[in-house]
Structure formats: C-alpha cells, structure tokens
Amino acid sequence: MKIDLFITCLADSYYPRTGIAVVKILEHLGHEVRFPREQTCCGQPMFNTGYKDDTRTIAKKMIDVFEDSDIVVTPSGSCAAMIHENYEVLFENDPVYLKKAKALAAKTHEFILFLTDVLKLNLTDLGVQWKGKATYHYSCHLRGIGVEGGGAKVVDVIKQVNGLEYVQIDKPEQCCGFGGTFAMKYPQISGTMVEDKVNCIKDTQADYVICNDAGCTMNISGSCQRAGHEVKFITLAEIIAEGLGLLEVENV
Amino acid sequence: MSSAPGSQTTASESVELTMDGHDILFPKLPYDMKQRVQGATNNAELQEFVNSATRMRDQMRINGCKDAFGDNYDKIRALAGDIKQHTLDNLDYYIEQFIDNATAAGTNVHYAADAEEANAICKEICQKHNAKLVVKSKSMVTEETNLVHELEAIGVETIETDLGEYILQLDHDAPSHLVTPMIHKNRASVGRAFARELGVEYTDDPGELTKIARRVLRDKYRQADIGMSGGNFMIADSGSVCICTNEGNGRLCTSVPPVHIAYIGIEKMIPSRKHLPVFLKLLSRSAIGSPITVYNHIMTGPKRNAEPDGPQEQHIILIDNGRTEVLKPETREMLRCIRCGACLNSCPVYRKVGGHSYGSVYPGPIGALLTPVFKGLANYKDLPYASSLCGACYEACPVKINIPKYLIQLRSDLIGGKHDKFTDRVFFKLWSFSLKKAWMYRLAGKMAGVFLRLRNKGVKNKNPYLNRGWVEKVPGPAAGWTEKRDLVTPPTKDFRSWWDEHQKSKGGK
Numbered sequence: 001m002k003i004d005l006f007i008t009c010l011a012d013s014y015y016p017r018t019g020i021a022v023v024k025i026l027e028h029l030g031h032e033v034r035f036p037r038e039q040t041c042c043g044q045p046m047f048n049t050g051y052k053d054d055t056r057t058i059a060k061k062m063i064d065v066f067e068d069s070d071i072v073v074t075p076s077g078s079c080a081a082m083i084h085e086n087y088e089v090l091f092e093n094d095p096v097y098l099k100k101a102k103a104l105a106a107k108t109h110e111f112i113l114f115l116t117d118v119l120k121l122n123l124t125d126l127g128v129q130w131k132g133k134a135t136y137h138y139s140c141h142l143r144g145i146g147v148e149g150g151g152a153k154v155v156d157v158i159k160q161v162n163g164l165e166y167v168q169i170d171k172p173e174q175c176c177g178f179g180g181t182f183a184m185k186y187p188q189i190s191g192t193m194v195e196d197k198v199n200c201i202k203d204t205q206a207d208y209v210i211c212n213d214a215g216c217t218m219n220i221s222g223s224c225q226r227a228g229h230e231v232k233f234i235t236l237a238e239i240i241a242e243g244l245g246l247l248e249v250e251n252v
Numbered sequence: 253m254s255s256a257p258g259s260q261t262t263a264s265e266s267v268e269l270t271m272d273g274h275d276i277l278f279p280k281l282p283y284d285m286k287q288r289v290q291g292a293t294n295n296a297e298l299q300e301f302v303n304s305a306t307r308m309r310d311q312m313r314i315n316g317c318k319d320a321f322g323d324n325y326d327k328i329r330a331l332a333g334d335i336k337q338h339t340l341d342n343l344d345y346y347i348e349q350f351i352d353n354a355t356a357a358g359t360n361v362h363y364a365a366d367a368e369e370a371n372a373i374c375k376e377i378c379q380k381h382n383a384k385l386v387v388k389s390k391s392m393v394t395e396e397t398n399l400v401h402e403l404e405a406i407g408v409e410t411i412e413t414d415l416g417e418y419i420l421q422l423d424h425d426a427p428s429h430l431v432t433p434m435i436h437k438n439r440a441s442v443g444r445a446f447a448r449e450l451g452v453e454y455t456d457d458p459g460e461l462t463k464i465a466r467r468v469l470r471d472k473y474r475q476a477d478i479g480m481s482g483g484n485f486m487i488a489d490s491g492s493v494c495i496c497t498n499e500g501n502g503r504l505c506t507s508v509p510p511v512h513i514a515y516i517g518i519e520k521m522i523p524s525r526k527h528l529p530v531f532l533k534l535l536s537r538s539a540i541g542s543p544i545t546v547y548n549h550i551m552t553g554p555k556r557n558a559e560p561d562g563p564q565e566q567h568i569i570l571i572d573n574g575r576t577e578v579l580k581p582e583t584r585e586m587l588r589c590i591r592c593g594a595c596l597n598s599c600p601v602y603r604k605v606g607g608h609s610y611g612s613v614y615p616g617p618i619g620a621l622l623t624p625v626f627k628g629l630a631n632y633k634d635l636p637y638a639s640s641l642c643g644a645c646y647e648a649c650p651v652k653i654n655i656p657k658y659l660i661q662l663r664s665d666l667i668g669g670k671h672d673k674f675t676d677r678v679f680f681k682l683w684s685f686s687l688k689k690a691w692m693y694r695l696a697g698k699m700a701g702v703f704l705r706l707r708n709k710g711v712k713n714k715n716p717y718l719n720r721g722w723v724e725k726v727p728g729p730a731a732g733w734t735e736k737r738d739l740v741t742p743p744t745k746d747f748r749s750w751w752d753e754h755q756k757s758k759g760g761k
Contacts, residue, residue: 007747013697014740016717016747023754035751040693046680048641050663050672054684061688089657140642171307175600179640184732186638188286191736192293192604193640196303222737225710225722251713 002032004069006062006108008079009041010214017252018075018214021241022111026073028246029119039065044082047090049181056090063087063100071118072108075237078213080110081144110145112212112236116157123160123240130243133165134158134208134234135201138172139216158210158236161243167204171196178219194223201231208232210239276426276608277395281627283611285634292605298436302428303603305435310597312541313648320537332530333652336588339488339521343579346488346521347570353491357553360567367397370571374399374480374513377567378408381511383477387469389495389502390414391482392430392591393515393571395613396626399480410480411472413501415465422449428607428615431539431593436606469501479509479563483516484590485531486568489524492552493568496535496545503549512554512563518570519579519587525550531590534650538592574626586621586658588651595645595655601638610635617645617655624662633671636662679729694748704741716745 003026007019026033043058062083066072074080087101115121136158138151147153151172159166177183177193197220201209211217212235221233234252241247292298317325339346351361364370378386386408388394400421403410412421416434420427423445427433434442443456452464473479481502485494493514495502506512522528528550536545555562578587596602596616607615612623612632620635629636636659645655666672686696708721722738725731733739 009693009697012747013701013742014720016743016745016750019747020717020750020754023751037748038690040687040690043684043687046684048660048663049676049680050636050660050665050667051680051684052664052667054680058684058687085657086660140640140644143643143647173644174603175640175642175644177600177640179642182637182640183736184730186286186289187732187735188289188293189601189604189638190640192299193600194737196600196604218740219737222722222733222740225738225740226724226736250715250718252718 001071002034002069003071003073004034004036004066006039006042006066006072006074006079007035008074008076008214010218011075015214015217015235017247018235018237021235021237021247022073022075024241024246025115025237025244028244029121034069036065036069042079042082044079044086045180047082047086048179052090059087059090059101060097063097063104066104066108067100069107071114072104073111073114074108075111075235076141076213076215077110077139077145077147078141078215080108081141083108085144110142110212112154112157113145113147115240116153123157123243124162126240126244127162128160128240128243129162130239131163132208132239133167133206134210134239135167135169135204135206136172137169137176137197137201137209137211137213137216137220139211139213140175141213154212154236161239163243164239167206169204170200176216176220178215180215183219190219191223194219195227198223198227198229202229206231208234210234210236212236277611277613278398279611281631283632283634285609285611285638288609288611289605289638292609297438298606299604301438302436302606305432306597306599306603309432309540310594310648313538313594313597314541316537316541316543317534320533320543328530328534329650329652332534332590332650333588335522335527335530336590336651337585339523340519340579340584340587343518343521346523347518350486350488350491350521351570353489354553354568355491357491358556358566359491359553360565362567362569364569364571364573366573367571370397370515370569370573371399371402373567373569374515375402375406375408377511377513378403378406378478381477383408383511385472385476386410386478386480387413387472387476387505387509388480389482389497389505390417390433391480391515392613393482393517393573394480395427396517396573397515397571399515411469411476413469413472413499413505414497415462415499415501418465418469419445422446426608427613429593429596430591430614430616430618436608473504473508476505476509478511478513479505479507480513480515481506483514483520483568484535485528486516486521487523487525487528487550488521490552492525492550494528494548494550496532496548498546500547503547506549506551507562510563511565511567512551513567513569514551515569515571518572518575519589535590535592538594538648538650578622578625582661583625583658585653586618586625588653589618589622590651592650594648594650595653598644598648599639600642600644601640605638610638617659618653621653621655621658621662629662629665629669630671633666636660636666675729694746697742697746701742701744704739705744708741715743717743717750719743 043055047055084105091098176197177190183190400410429435439456447454483493484496554566602616610619614622624632641656686692707723711721721741
C-alpha cells in the first residue's frame with residue numbers, strides 16, 4: 001500500500017534515525033512510502049499552551065498536506081493523539097475542516113499500532129532478532145489513541161522481539177512530567193516527576209529504555225544525563241530495523 | 253501531658269508554617285502557586301507519603317473497578333456521566349421538582365446564591381435555636397463557604413466529626429484531599445495535636461487515637477443543638493438527600509441533634525432513586541476501591557410522628573456559589589463531579605505537590621478546573637497550567653469528565669483574556685508563523701540547532717544522524733527546561749536530508 005509518513009518535528013530534527021527506521025521497515029515489508037515535504041508540525045505545543053487560533057492555521061496546513069493520502073503513519077503516539085483528539089475540537093465551528101479533520105484522524109496511525117492493528121504483524125514471525133536488556137516507557141498519549149493503561153499493549157509487542165530481555169518498570173502508568181510547555185513553566189513539578197521516572201529506570205538496571213515518543217525521550221534522557229545515569233534511549237522502530245538488519249547496530 | 257517524641261516536622265507544618273487552616277484554602281489572590289510547590293517538592297516526607305498513599309488508592313480503584321465491572325468499567329462510567337449530564341441539562345426542572353418534594357416531606361429548602369448568603373441562612377437558623385454547639389460531618393461545600401470559621405466567629409462551637417477533618421481542625425490545619433483530607437499528615441503529628449489540644453497522653457497508635465476521638469465526639473453529638481451535613485446526592489423525585497460516610501458520623505450528625513442542616517451544591521442532583529445505585533457502585537470504588545461506602549444514608553424530611561429518632565427540624569440549603577455560571581454549555585461537564593478523589597490519586601502532579609499547593613478547597617485535577625471557574629480565572633492563572641495533560645485523571649473519572657480538554661480550554665480562555673505573558677505570546681506567534689511553510693520551519697530548526705550545538709557537550713557518535721550532544725543551560729523561554737535536566741542537541745543532519753539521499757540512491761524523484 002501507499003503510506004505517507006508524518007515524521008513529526010521532533011523526530012525530523014532530533015531523532016531522524018527513528019524516521020529512517022520507519023521508512024526502511026515499511027519498504028522492507030513491500031510498501032511504497034512517501035514523504036509529503038510541505039509537512040511541518042501538528043501544532044500540539046501551541047494547542048496545549050492555549051493558543052488555539054495559531055494552532056488552527058497549523059492544523060489546516062497539516063490537513064491540506066495529507067488530504068490526498070490513503071494512510072498516514074507517524075512514529076509518535078503524542079502527535080497521533082493530537083490529530084485524533086484535538087483537531088476536531090479546533091474545527092467545531094467549521095464544518096468543512098471538521099469533516100477533513102475527522103478524515104485525517106481516521107487514516108492516521110501511530111507506527112507500532114499500525115504494524116500490529118492494521119498490518120496484523122507479529123515481530124517474532126517477522127524474524128526480528130535483537131540483543132539487549134531493555135525496559136519500556138509507557139507514553140501517556142497512547143491513552144489519547146485508545147490504548148488503555150498507556151502501553152501494556154506495546155509491551156506485548158516488545159516481547160515478540162527475539163533475544164530482547166525485557167524488564168518491567170515500576171509505576172509504568174505515571175507520566176514522566178514532560179507535558180510540553182509544562183516542563184518549562186513548572187520545572188519544579190516536572191523535575192520531581194522526571195526524577196521519579198529516572199529512579200524507576202535505574203531500578204530496572206536496563207541498558208536501554210524503549211521510548212517511542214520523542215517528547216518523553218527528550219525529558220527523561222535529559223534527566224538521566226543530568227543525574228549521570230548512563231542508559232541508551234531507543235525507539236521500537238529502531239530496534240525492529242536493527243533486528244531485521246535494515247539498520248546497523250549503533251551506539252544510540 | 254507528655255511531650256511528643258521526634259522532632260521531625262510534618263508536611264503541613266513545614267510547608268505552611270505560618271498559616272492556619274484558613275489561609276491554606278483561602279490564600280491571597282491572585283494566587284501564586286509556585287511558592288507552595290517549592291515547599292512541597294522539597295519536602296521529602298510529603299513526597300513519600302502522599303506519593304505512596306495516592307498510588308496505593310489508585311491501584312485499589314483499578315482493582316476494585318476491574319473486579320466489579322470487568323470490561324464494562326468504561327460503560328458504567330459513561331452511564332454515570334450521561335445521567336449527570338442529563339440532570340445538569342435539565343437542572344432547573346429537577347431543582348423545582350426537588351424543592352416541591354422536599355417541602356412536601358416537611359423540609360425547609362433554602363436557596364443561596366453565594367457563600368455569604370448560605371452562611372447567613374445557616375447563622376440565622378443557629379440563632380433562632382440559640383445554638384451553642386454544632387456537630388458536622390464532612391462537606392466540601394462548607395469548606396467552600398468557610399462556614400466553620402463563620403460560625404465560630406458568632407460564638408457557635410462547631411465540631412468536625414469526620415475523623416480526618418476532626419484531626420485537621422484540632423491541629424489548625426486544612427484538608428488536602430477530597431476524600432482523605434489528612435493524606436499529607438503522619439501519625440506522629442496527629443499524636444502531638446491530640447496531646448496538645450485534648451490534654452491526653454501522647455500516642456501515635458491509630459487505634460488509640462481513634463478511640464480518643466470517638467470518646468470526645470460521642471459527648472458532642474449528645475450535646476449538640478444542631479447537626480450539619482453536606483450531601484452526596486439529592487434525589488429529585490422524592491426530595492431526599494443521600495449522604496455516604498465510612499465512619500457513621502454522618503448518620504449521628506443528621507439524626508441525634510434536634511435540628512439538621514444540609515449544605516448542598518445544586519449540581520449534586522440526580523433524577524430518581526433508581527439512578528442512585530449507579531453512583532453508589534462507582535463512588536466508593538473510585539475513591540478507595542471498596543465495593544460500597546459503609547453508611548449510605550437516605551433522608552426524606554425530618555422525623556415523622558411515629559418515628560423514634562431523627563431531627564425535628566430539617567433545612568436544606570441549596571448552594572449556587574458560582575455553579576450556574578459553570579452550567580453554561582461550554583463548561584457544564586465539569587459539574588458532573590461526584591467528589592470521589594480518583595483524579596487526585598491518579599494524578600502524577602498531585603502526587604508531587606499535595607493538595608495545599610492548589611490554594612483552594614478543591615485540589616488536584618478537578619480542582620484545577622473548578623477553582624478558576626468558581627473563583628475567577630484571573631485569580632488562579634497558575635492552576636490550568638499545572639498539569640502535564642497526561643490524561644490519567646480522565647481515565648480514572650467515574651463520570652468521564654474530560655479534564656485535560658477543559659484544562660486546555662481554560663488555558664485558551666486565559667490567552668483570550670490576554671492573561672498570558674507578552675513574551676510567550678510573541679514566542680508562540682513566531683513559532684506558529686515559522687510552521688506555515690516547510691522551508692521556514694526547517695530554517696528555524698537549523699538555526700536552533702546551530703545555536704544549541706555551540707554549547708554542545710558529550711557527543712558520543714559521529715554518525716550525522718546520531719551525533720546528538722547536551723546543553724546544560726539555555727536562556728530564554730526554555731530556561732525552565734535546563735533548570736532540571738539537560739537539553740539534547742539535534743544531530744547535524746535531519747530526516748529530510750536522509751530522505752533526499754534515500755530518494756537519490758533509489759534513483760527516484
């Protein structure tokens with residue numbers, strides 16, 4: 001099938017390897033991947049801060065960019081949730097764009113859930129082989145796309161990777177304290193939250209934290225760095241790509 | 253009286269050293285949240301026990317609800333939400349029906365537009381009966397109107413009988429949670445307060461402390477001129493009030509003294525008794541995971557002639573105090589709240605800052621909504637932003653109030669009212685503008701990258717798609733970020749660069 005990639009602004013600039021992995025996996029599976037170059041950002045930072053008018057302009061652009069797409073895949077639960085949950089709110093009084101917003105939401109999928117729910121793939125059957133001791137950060141925004149508990153479902157997928165030693169983290173459902181501008185407006189609260197998360201990660205003694213949302217990664221890895229806790233952050237997409245030999249194993 | 257062992261202070265003592273209970277819930281306005289947050293996050297004890305108690309209750313909720321409802325958990329939440337929403341949509345009708353039926357049952361129903369009116373009505377009833385002593389059960393709306401202080405001011409001794417509230421009253425402290433009001437206190441501080449205020453031997457044994465409280469309170473019930481309560485639910489088609497307590501104190505307050513006054517917010521209505529089980533099933537499970545509250549007390553009118561006990565006179569004060577304003581369609585859903593406290597227990601922010609950081613009677617996620625709408629958005633500008641929007645509260649709410657959605661709505665209202673900082677406004681304007689064209693977005697990203705990489709540290713990989721480093725301090729709007737963690741720097745090449753190479757290597761576009 002023809003799949004259009006919504007890379008997200010953070011993956012584009014900060015975590016390009018995630019996008020590279022997604023493209024390589026999808027092409028490996030025999031799909032045609034396209035990258036509409038006019039895309040920018042979903043507008044979540046503005047929306048969450050309360051700048052609705054500014055967000056509307058950005059959302060319209062996103063909707064227009066992907067209007068002709070059959071399927072949109074994005075490596076972020078958070079950005080997918082923005083499209084799923086909030087675009088409708090923005091266009092409550094604009095029937096034309098409300099319809100388009102709903103259409104975009106219907107065809108937009110978070111990458112891992114796309115593999116499992118749409119393509120119905122199993123990573124073991126696919127032959128994903130990857131070595132490492134890893135825990136997983138349940139990103140909150142999976143709630144926004146209907147994954148209750150924030151990620152137990154993704155854990156099941158992770159466990160399908162041959163050779164991966166999975167370690168469960170304590171307080172998995174507890175937010176890491178990112179929250180976009182929240183982290184900047186309330187460093188004290190956000191900082192205490194992320195310290196809690198880092199301590200839970202330390203307790204797992206894992207070498208890798210699988211974190212599929214770039215926002216959470218920036219926050220938690222930044223806090224690990226500050227605390228001097230050495231742990232590698234990787235997305236499940238990167239693990240799959242490495243595990244299928246599509247990406248070289250590297251020090252992430 | 254023995255001296256209390258241990259010199260460690262409790263959470264509330266160290267956070268609110270110079271405040272009494274009144275100042276904690278009624279701070280100077282506009283309220284600045286940051287100071288209390290600082291105190292709370294630096295308080296290791298509060299971090300430990302609020303964190304653990306809330307997590308434990310949250311897990312109990314999940315277990316209790318999953319056991320009882322299984323896959324229907326979401327459905328019963330939706331049903332409860334729909335019942336409340338329907339009632340709120342037709343609140344005028346149901347209030348009228350309630351007043352008619354309660355009046356027919358012999359209750360005096362009063363309507364108070366605000367806190368002042370409600371307390372005036374209450375004080376008038378006290379004065380009419382020459383009341384010297386009032387016993388009351390737990391009621392958030394009496395906290396909202398600051399009733400106890402007002403009654404004490406006219407010489408009416410008013411005793412809180414809910415054990416947690418009683419302890420807080422003794423210790424001149426204030427509730428920090430909707431259901432477990434003394435979640436921020438430890439037992440040593442309770443022991444000290446009992447020793448100091450009641451002149452008893454110091455003990456921190458919960459069983460002993462409960463016995464002492466019980467002994468003191470029993471006499472108060474017998475002596476009281478008036479018993480007061482709140483109300484968990486008002487039942488429109490019978491004019492009844494339902495109160496749910498776990499200690500039996502509500503039942504004593506409403507049946508032993510000769511006069512009973514109930515303070516109830518108008519949103520506590522449900523249409524009929526047949527709807528009550530839905531809420532009774534959810535209330536206690538959502539609060540503490542237990543199947544049902546121990547005492548569920550439904551009162552319809554005062555004591556009838558043939559009945560052996562109950563009050564001879566009953567008053568219900570229906571309290572608006574800002575609620576009709578919230579009833580407008582854009583915010584109506586917020587009034588579904590049944591005060592179970594599940595959103596507090598599930599909230600990672602509440603777990604870190606405790607209830608007093610919210611500077612009002614209603615703490616936690618629901619408080620961050622209700623306080624600004626009840627007391628003025630400009631007075632509580634900090635609260636809507638004090639959330640990471642993680643959605644745990646929405647998932648826990650038994651009446652499905654979409655708390656994150658309304659928090660964002662309040663943020664948007666603040667911006668509409670020009671309450672945002674000018675620098676923030678400009679920053680987001682510029683950022684939004686740069687997102688209109690992909691080339692501007694990319695240029696802005698590249699410039700930020702260059703700026704950040706000048707301060708780069710700890711680059712470990714030479715791969716241009718992986719050569720991220722770290723910045724320890726940044727100026728401007730992101731300064732808050734580096735206060736608590738390092739900021740990652742972007743690698744030298746972005747995804748778009750790879751895409752172009754990839755297309756070339758395929759010999760494509």
